[in-house]
Amino acid sequence: MTRLSEYLLPTEKEAPADAEAISHKLMVRAGLIRQMGAGIWTWLPAGWRVHQRAVAIIREEIDAIGGQEMLMPVLQPAEPWRKTGRYAIDALFKLTDRKGAELVLAMTHEEAVTTHVAQVVRSYRDLPMTLYHFQVKERDEARPRAGVLRTREFIMKDSYTFDRDLAGLERSYDAHAGAYERIMQRSGLRYYRVEADVGMMGGSGAHEYMAPCPAGENEVALAGDYAANLEVASADPVPVTLPEAPDAPEAVATPGLTTVRDVAAELGLPEGALLKAYPVVVDGDGEERLVLVLVRGDHQVNEIKLALALSADSRPAQAAEIEAKLGPPGFIGPVQAPGEIEVLLDRAVAAAAPGGYVTGANRVDEHLRGVVPGRDFAFREVDVRNVLAGDTVGGVTVEIEPAIEVGNIFKLGTRYSEALGASYLDEDGREQPIWMGSYGIGPARIAAAAVEQNADEHGISWPRSLAPFDVHLVSLGKAGTPERDAADAVYELLAGSALDVVYDDREIGTGEKFADAELLGCPLRLTVGRRSLESGEIEVQIRRGREQAPPLALDGEPDALLGALHELWRSLP
RNA sequence: CGGGACGUGGCGCAGCCUGGUAGCGCACCUCGUUUGGGACGAGGGGGUCGCCAGUUCGAAUCUGGCCGUCCCGACCA
Structure with a gap:
């Protein structure tokens, strides 16, 4: 029973002044969410209905693959977090109780679930197992943003699988991948x-479920069937034509020219015919060493791919370090005394057609031309560059799109089980670590992504699976008029049906009612007013596209009306 | 954490430069008229101007400190 005259739906004509993202503006304007602090949000009744619809879809699909729902606490002792090494994470909220005991607010639940499994699982006969819950996560984010898109407190469905070996993990992982496909499809995204x-903590594979939209914080590289987060994407570069290489590198004077652009312009070459030298300092077992990373002049180093290639974190070298080990910043290059500094050469260069590149000469105001990798310097081939739009994968051109990460699936391996002692005895009585997977998905992000993807200048246009209500019934008559009585009757009929209905019975202007209905964005809007009595029809608007659907008979058989309405509803996206 | 901006009724803003006891639009309450796309008239209620200190006869306004919020970047196990 939902009458707007009695329902908390505080809609606003204007968006919050500081809102940027579409979902932020519209979800506040439509009365779905309200802010309490930076990255701290309340879900108002209609917004919570959307959230709960997303939750219901997720629950059904995780149950369907054998997940067992439970509930683990947010407030947790610090010890298991110390054991897994995650106590040091900056984003982890830490606190002490009145006795001085150290506690944390969980940002995810690997520690909790693994602790329990370690206590409870003894035998290979107890595996495999899938546990999950919907629970609040707390994260001290450096920068919450965009309404409900990135918050410090949010509800996540996180599930965890426990298997006896990698093959079992692969099966559990694939089962989750299937469930996630169905969740995304059913959400209409x-x-x-x-x-x-x-990540650096290992794991043998991970996928993310990305909903493309302008407010997205991630970038996705797409080419046909290929899709990867830009953080890890690989592609074939647009080729460059290189000048023929002389027998040995030749020095060219380049006074004051320290950028790729300047040197390329001076020499009349494309930027891709230069090699960009990016010196980094790697901390290997407490000892720092300088490494020279080379990418094509028109490419950029990707820090995450570089970390993977180095199996270590690195930082850009400082000018003094460059000067001491290599040469003057702005003119550095790989041609040097052999073995001095390790050179990593990006695959896009290593795999290119023959020819000579231009590099820094390690001398002030000088570059070398005709430099041939392998001949003139030794290198290790790596893949560390950012993929660019226009690159190709299998001959298909890459496009790059911003997207919201709404879910991820991750093969954890044995990292947590070993840290927390989650093991089992196999058939031979040998103790084995449990192989784990973890799988997260955020109902709030599903809701926000749906708004981002399905909005127009009038407001939200929910996919029917997520809408706060299926039907928005608008009465245009004042209390006591025959048209109001007719609207009341339609409401009573719908309220007893399988469709969720919200009834605008407020004593306000027509325009305001229509505007609110389109702002809130339920898939179907029914209007009953004076015209309805004259024509004997209920006006039907489909929110998506704001199209008029064929009207329904006002005085027909109730079952026929409900049937027609339900059929129309089912035909919607 | 670096850079930038902002903080004045529920929301959006003006006032601040040049100090004198707070204003506009929307929303809200009452009455009336309206009623198929954010109505009209009349009347009314609501703000210690983020907080603390300082300067001054007097501070929304000037000074200092703090807190909060947003945007860009870094970060995001």
Whole structure:
């Protein structure tokens, strides 16, 4: 029973002044969410209905693959977080109780679930197992943003699988991948499943479910069937034509020219015919060493791919370090005394057609031309560059699109089980670590992504699976008029049906009612007013596209009306 | 954490430069008229101007400190 005259739906004509993202503006304007602090949000009744619809879809699909729903606490002792090494994470909220005991607010639940499994699982006969819950996550984000898109507190469905070996993990992972495909489809989102960074902590594979939209914080590289987070994407570069290489590198004077652009312009070459030298300092087992990373002049180093290639974190070298080990900044290059500094050469260069590149000469105001990798310097081939729009994968041109990460699936391996002692005895009585996977998805991000992808100048246009209500019934008559009585009757009929209906019975102007209905964005709007009595029809608007649907008979058989309405509803996206 | 901006009724803003006891639009309350796309008239209620200190006879306004919020970037296990 939902009458707007009695329902908390505080709509606003104007968006918050500081809102940028579409979903931020519209979800506040439509009365779905309200802010309490930076990255801290309340879900108002209609917004919570959307959230709960997303939750219901997720629950059904995780149950369908054998997930067992439970609930683990947000407030947790610090010890297991110390054991897994995650106590050091900056984004982890830490606190002490009155006795001085150290506690944390969980940002995810690997520690909790693994602790329990370690206590409870003894035998290979107890595996495999899938546990999950919907629970609040707390993260001290450096920068919350865009309404409900990136918050410090949010509800996540996180599930965890426990298997006896890698093969079992692969099966559990694939089962989740299937469930996630169905969740995304049922949510009515446009999405990509992309290859993702597994991070420095290992793990043998990860995918993210990305909903493309302008407010997205991630970038996705797309080419036919290929889809990857830009953090890990690989592609074939647009080729460059190189000048023929002389027998040995030749020095060219380049006074004051320290950028790729300047040197390329001076020499009349494309930027891709130069090699960009990016010196970094790697901390290898406490000892720092300088490494020279080379990418094509028109390419950029990707920090995450570089970290993977180095198996270590690195930082850009400072000018003094460059000067001491290599040469004057702005003129550095790979041609040097052999073995001095390790050179990493990006695959886009290593795989290119023959020819000579231009590089810094390690001398002030000088470059070398005709430099041939392999002949003139030794290198290790790596893939560290950012993919660019226009690159190709399997001959298909790459496009890059911003997207919201709404879910991820991750092969954890044995990192947590080993840290927390989650093991089992196999048939031979040998103790084995449990192989784990973890799988997260955010109902709030599903909701926000749906708004981002389905909005127009009038407001939200929900996919029917997520809409706060299926039908928005507008009464245009004042209390006591025959048209109001007719609207009341339609409401009573719908309220007893399988469709969720919200009834605008407020004593306000027509325009305001229509505007609110289109702002809130339920898939179908029914209007009952004086015209309805004259024509015997209920006006029907489909929110998506704001099209008029064939009207429904006002005085027909109730079952026929409900049937027709339900059929129309089911035909919607 | 670096850069930038902002903080004045529920929302959006003006006032601040040049100090004198707070204003506009929307929203809200009452009455009346309206009623198929954000109506009209009349009357009315609501703000210690983010907080603390300082300067001054007097501070929304000037000074200092703090807090909060947003945007860009860094970060995001």
